[in-house]
Amino acid sequence: MYNGEYEIANAHIKPCEEQWKVSTSDLDYQMHFGKPTIVERVKNDERPILPQYRSIAQIPKRADPNDKYDIAAIVLFVEDKPRRIVREQGHVICVREITVIDHSTEQPLIISAWNDLAEDECDLLMKKTEQLPVVGFTALKVSPHKGFSMTTTMSTTIQHAAVGERPRSLEDWVANHNIKLCEIQARILTLKGLFAVHQTSTIAALRMKKAQTTLQDERITFNCEVSDGTGTLPITVFTADAEKIFQALAEDIFRMKHSENLTRFEAMKSKLQTTPFSIKVGPNTTLSMNNVLQWVLKKIIQTAEPPLNSPTA
Known part of the structure; x- marks a missing residue:
């Protein structure tokens, strides 16, 4: 046992589920403690149990x-x-x-x-x-x-x-x-929503944040539009979010890319340059791992209009 020896009574022994094994060498049984279980330290074990x-x-x-x-x-x-x-x-x-x-x-x-x-x-x-x-x-x-x-x-x-x-x-x-x-x-507490006041930020303000003043669970919403004028932010967008931004289904985007339908893409590009939309970003795991602040896309909050239906061929 941890930091000492104990006597255990009224504990059930049952087969161990694979998910609870730390390694393949662990025994195929587990001990289950319930309310009737009694754990007492061995009396001849005089070593003090002090947390390190x-x-x-x-x-x-x-x-x-x-x-x-x-x-x-x-x-x-x-x-x-x-x-x-x-x-x-x-x-x-x-x-x-x-x-x-x-x-x-x-x-x-x-x-x-x-x-x-x-x-x-x-x-x-x-x-x-x-x-x-x-x-x-x-x-x-x-x-x-x-x-x-x-x-x-x-x-x-x-x-x-x-x-x-x-x-x-x-x-x-x-x-x-x-x-x-x-x-x-x-x-x-604000981050957990207990007395949160949601505010829209700018890319420039986002870049001013430091690792020391940012929490791992933090999420920031800002307007991504050319007319903002505070800076640019590169993001990687995957299927569901790409459909929201391009206002088209994923299979249609794939079809346009491989058929080199540049006319349709130019129309989408023009629309994206003139239509503001909101996204949510948050720090990735390098913040808690290495105290390095890097931002990743979390969610597309809203677009100017609902997704388009699949166009006819």
């Missing part, structure tokens, strides 16, 4: 999938309720995102809390977020979700009153940087 807290910056972005990490961090946001995911054979699991930060990084970190941790533990954390609590998380694993994030494991505990040198130093840092942390928290 690290800073967020010390966690490798591409860690071994078997490695687990303890972190102490400031909780900025907790989803208001768990999201329920239906897996194979109707099995339902719960997940809830916790957003944290510490003094080693400008970029908040998302922790995905699963199953029991997504219920009462997260409810308690959510009630404390206004106070910017310093909380300990043990036995977390690195996840590629949203570029770089962390996820709870079967061994994870949430230490609501974390103790030790690192939690104490973080509490001092919170006291000295309360305004800065409140500003970051307000941006997260």
